[in-house]
Amino acid sequence: MEPQQSLLEFMGQQSDKLWSQTIAHIGLTCISLLIAVIVGMPLGIWIARRKKATWVVLGIAGILQTIPSIALLGFMIPLLGIGALPAITALFLYALLPIIRNTYTGITGVDPAITESARAMGMTTRQILFSVELPLALPVILAGIRTATVINVGVATLAAYIAAGGLGEFIFGGIALNNSNMILAGAIPAALLAILFDFLLSRIQKTNLERMRKVSVILPVLLLVLSSFYIIPNSENKLLGGFTPEFMGREDGYLGLKSKYKLRIPTVVISDAVMYKAAFEKKIDVISGYSTDGRLKAYDLMTLDDDQHIFPPYYASPLVRTDVLIKYPELQPALELLSGKINDSIMTDLNYRVDYLKQTPEKVAHDFLVRNGLYKKPNIGNKGVIRLGSKIFAEQYILIEMYKELIEGNTQLKTVSKTGLGGTKICFDALTNNEIDLYPEYTGTGLLVILKPTKTEVENLKGNRDKVFEFVKKQFSNHYQLQWLKPIGFNNAYALMMRKNQAQSLNIKSITDLTTYAANGNHRPKRGI
Amino acid sequence: MIVADNIRKDFREIKAVRNISFEVKRGETMVLLGTSGCGKTTTLKMLNRLIEASSGKITIDGKDIFQERPEKLRRTIGYVSQNNGLFPHFTVSENIAIIPKLLHWTKSDIQTKTEALLAQLKIPWEEYAHKYPDELSGGQKQRVAVARALIADAPVLLMDEPFGALDPVTRAGIRTEFTQLPELKRKTIVLVTHDIQEALELGDKICLMDQGEIVQSGTARDLLMKPVNDFVKAFFESQRLYLELKSLSFNDIWELLPHADDLSGPVLWSNETLWKGMEYLSEQKKTQLVVVDKINQIHKKVTLANLQESLNRFKYNL
Numbered sequence: 001m002e003p004q005q006s007l008l009e010f011m012g013q014q015s016d017k018l019w020s021q022t023i024a025h026i027g028l029t030c031i032s033l034l035i036a037v038i039v040g041m042p043l044g045i046w047i048a049r050r051k052k053a054t055w056v057v058l059g060i061a062g063i064l065q066t067i068p069s070i071a072l073l074g075f076m077i078p079l080l081g082i083g084a085l086p087a088i089t090a091l092f093l094y095a096l097l098p099i100i101r102n103t104y105t106g107i108t109g110v111d112p113a114i115t116e117s118a119r120a121m122g123m124t125t126r127q128i129l130f131s132v133e134l135p136l137a138l139p140v141i142l143a144g145i146r147t148a149t150v151i152n153v154g155v156a157t158l159a160a161y162i163a164a165g166g167l168g169e170f171i172f173g174g175i176a177l178n179n180s181n182m183i184l185a186g187a188i189p190a191a192l193l194a195i196l197f198d199f200l201l202s203r204i205q206k207t208n209l210e211r212m213r214k215v216s217v218i219l220p221v222l223l224l225v226l227s228s229f230y231i232i233p234n235s236e237n238k239l240l241g242g243f244t245p246e247f248m249g250r251e252d253g254y255l256g257l258k259s260k261y262k263l264r265i266p267t268v269v270i271s272d273a274v275m276y277k278a279a280f281e282k283k284i285d286v287i288s289g290y291s292t293d294g295r296l297k298a299y300d301l302m303t304l305d306d307d308q309h310i311f312p313p314y315y316a317s318p319l320v321r322t323d324v325l326i327k328y329p330e331l332q333p334a335l336e337l338l339s340g341k342i343n344d345s346i347m348t349d350l351n352y353r354v355d356y357l358k359q360t361p362e363k364v365a366h367d368f369l370v371r372n373g374l375y376k377k378p379n380i381g382n383k384g385v386i387r388l389g390s391k392i393f394a395e396q397y398i399l400i401e402m403y404k405e406l407i408e409g410n411t412q413l414k415t416v417s418k419t420g421l422g423g424t425k426i427c428f429d430a431l432t433n434n435e436i437d438l439y440p441e442y443t444g445t446g447l448l449v450i451l452k453p454t455k456t457e458v459e460n461l462k463g464n465r466d467k468v469f470e471f472v473k474k475q476f477s478n479h480y481q482l483q484w485l486k487p488i489g490f491n492n493a494y495a496l497m498m499r500k501n502q503a504q505s506l507n508i509k510s511i512t513d514l515t516t517y518a519a520n521g522n523h524r525p526k527r528g529i
Numbered sequence: 530m531i532v533a534d535n536i537r538k539d540f541r542e543i544k545a546v547r548n549i550s551f552e553v554k555r556g557e558t559m560v561l562l563g564t565s566g567c568g569k570t571t572t573l574k575m576l577n578r579l580i581e582a583s584s585g586k587i588t589i590d591g592k593d594i595f596q597e598r599p600e601k602l603r604r605t606i607g608y609v610s611q612n613n614g615l616f617p618h619f620t621v622s623e624n625i626a627i628i629p630k631l632l633h634w635t636k637s638d639i640q641t642k643t644e645a646l647l648a649q650l651k652i653p654w655e656e657y658a659h660k661y662p663d664e665l666s667g668g669q670k671q672r673v674a675v676a677r678a679l680i681a682d683a684p685v686l687l688m689d690e691p692f693g694a695l696d697p698v699t700r701a702g703i704r705t706e707f708t709q710l711p712e713l714k715r716k717t718i719v720l721v722t723h724d725i726q727e728a729l730e731l732g733d734k735i736c737l738m739d740q741g742e743i744v745q746s747g748t749a750r751d752l753l754m755k756p757v758n759d760f761v762k763a764f765f766e767s768q769r770l771y772l773e774l775k776s777l778s779f780n781d782i783w784e785l786l787p788h789a790d791d792l793s794g795p796v797l798w799s800n801e802t803l804w805k806g807m808e809y810l811s812e813q814k815k816t817q818l819v820v821v822d823k824i825n826q827i828h829k830k831v832t833l834a835n836l837q838e839s840l841n842r843f844k845y846n847l
Contacts, residue, residue, distance in 0.1 A: 111612075113610060113611075113612045113613075113614050114614055114615075114616060114617070116579060116610065116614060117608065117610055117613075117614025117615075117616075117674075118614075118616070118627075119579060119603070120577060120579055120603055120606075120608035120610070120614070120687075121603060121604070121608065121627055121628050121631070121677075122599075122600045122601065122602070122603035122604035122628065122631055123600070123627070123631065124600050127631075131616075132616060135618050136617070136618060
């Protein structure tokens with residue numbers, strides 16, 4: 001294994017990326033904030049005039065605020081697709097409530113004696129608004145903008161899930177790749193940004209009334225300038241790649257594409273939950289899918305031939321704590337009932353049922369076991385409890401449901417499921433910290449993400465899946481007291497995918513074709529294809 | 530000249546004020562007097578349309594105020610409110626310049642006028658022009674508010690308890706200054722107060738209001754000596770002697786006073802109030818004083834005893 005890299009070394013090495021992500025983060029925060037100010041302040045002023053509309057507007061803004069941020073981003077995808085637009089929209093909606101509410105509070109809080117004397121002097125409603133009410137409400141409005149800013153800096157990290165950039169790319173990449181330095185390289189600047197913005201705005205808020213007038217001019221201009229920082233890769237003319245955070249950092253992923261294939265295309269980072277759909281909707285052109293993913297079929301995508309073999313096939317197999325296997329010897333035979341039963345096409349079909357036909361993983365798993373004569377009625381035993389974990393995609397959910405029925409049907413053990421454990425790092429940490437007892441893992445991930453072997457070690461394995469399996473099995477047993485059981489049978493590997501009709505029309509069949517196409521600067525056909 | 534003809538204001542079901550009619554002549558000061566909630570402020574605010582009258586007619590110098598745009602109307606009517614209404618984010622000079630700016634005066638005009646006005650109100654320009662209202666004392670704030678209302682030289686001035694927020698000492702002082710301010714002498718003023726002394730001191734005419742209606746209007750003496758009902762009588766009862774002494778001059782009781790035989794003791798003009806006479810007697814520790822009729826140069830003798838007796842006889846004769 002390579003020696004541990006320090007955080008500063010990592011940040012120094014990745015300083016280009018760090019800068020561009022930080023700037024994108026600032027831009028994303030400021031654009032959405034600017035729009036929220038432009039929309040929220042007039043709304044706040046309006047409801048201060050029309051008390052009847054107050055509770056309707058504040059109610060709606062309040063409800064928007066309570067939607068969990070990740071869910072809000074999820075809602076945005078069918079409406080606005082992926083990329084900057086849905087991210088900015090979601091952030092804008094989050095920033096809205098504090099700005100509307102504080103504008104309303106600020107305006108209604110102006111001493112009525114002052115507005116009356118303004119009226120009595122013959123000022124018009126407009127003059128009163130701009131020279132009396134807004135200046136006097138400004139400290140309160142600024143407090144609202146401050147709250148909104150801090151919220152937005154935080155929520156903007158999630159934008160990386162939908163290819164909108166920002167410091168979330170490091171954070172989620174780090175979680176996926178089990179790289180604490182990468183997580184911190186994203187999280188620390190994000191936290192510092194929040195603190196910095198909060199501090200600057202608090203200073204502005206405390207300036208005296210006289211300088212407040214200048215602030216009301218400077219602040220919008222500053223926001224506008226900062227907003228212009230936000231430039232996402234321009235993909236008008238080229239094929240755009242959308243890769244998961246994990247893929248971006250893996251040797252058998254984007255790094256390999258760059259070093260072995262010399263592939264140069266603009267990329268965005270995106271969550272695998274929305275990646276396939278985004279490719280289907282032509283938001284991105286090349287994605288990093290899994291070879292067994294059901295959505296490959298569902299969205300009419302095709303895999304590009306890996307002619308230089310940077311994506312070796314890996315086994316999927318249950319990864320179990322050694323102490324649990326010793327304590328309950330009947331567990332291993334029950335789990336291994338599945339081995340050899342699922343090949344690639346079966347797994348793809350099972351995934352397709354869940355991803356596209358929207359069947360529940362329970363049903364898909366149950367039907368499969370019944371068809372193959374593996375199903376037994378649960379024993380409802382009470383010998384012990386096995387905690388099953390899974391990552392956050394369909395294949396894992398299905399496998400977990402199968403293991404659940406196999407364990408409960410063949411042993412006196414009970415099971416509990418802890419599904420949806422984000423990425424590899426979260427699953428693996430949960431396993432080593434004795435929070436779960438097993439989860440399905442892929443030998444390639446085990447090798448590259450967790451063991452992080454040296455280049456020569458990887459060379460020696462030559463991408464041979466059986467050699468990899470033996471290596472990983474031995475290392476995990478020695479270092480982590482974890483056991484890889486017999487492989488389930490199917491291979492899961494990364495694969496580059498494109499829309500079938502686009503790939504055909506550009507005559508791209510392999511990754512080398514893609515590289516050649518990209519290198520020749522061929523322009524991307526208009527989004528008709 | 531302000532004429533209000535049968536104006537009324539309802540807030541939804543509640544009749545706030547009704548049957549209000551009065552006339553304020555040019556250069557005259559009329560006081561709307563009454564207890565809290567009697568409708569005096571509502572009445573005042575209807576004059577510059579801060580509150581729109583439900584019915585009735587108001588004219589200022591013959592012009593129907595409802596025919597004019599409220600903003601334009603208000604720029605021609607000075608307004609001073611109880612809590613000064615100064616803009617806290619404007620300096621003293623900026624506060625005063627609000628109306629001139631609305632009227633598009635030149636910068637130098639505004640400056641010259643402001644300086645002159647502040648000097649009259651004893652607020653030195655150099656020291657105070659660039660201060661914010663929070664840096665001023667209560668009395669100074671109120672003076673700035675008055676300056677702001679006077680700057681555009683509006684012929685009409687409306688004042689809503691202008692000294693109400695001040696302590697009694699400051700109030701008495703500022704009131705005296707106020708009566709001597711030449712700017713104010715030519716203005717038609719409507720002033721709202723609940724302070725009887727203030728009404729007496731400042732008002733040429735007083736409208737006593739109760740429950741949204743004018744109960745009696747006239748000079749202070751009319752209200753004191755010829756109350757139309759028990760309410761008016763009761764209203765002044767607690768300070769009656771003081772008010773009577775304040776509102777009557779020696780001319781009023783001239784015939785009832787004895788001629789002066791010896792001319793020793795302090796001398797007063799006969800148009801001074803009886804109160805002034807009382808003050809003289811007590812301050813100078815004298816038993817008698819001499820009052821002189823300016824025109825006829827007749828001298829009369831005043832002692833505590835004959836002052837009291839004359840007053841009683843005067844009231845009896847009414």
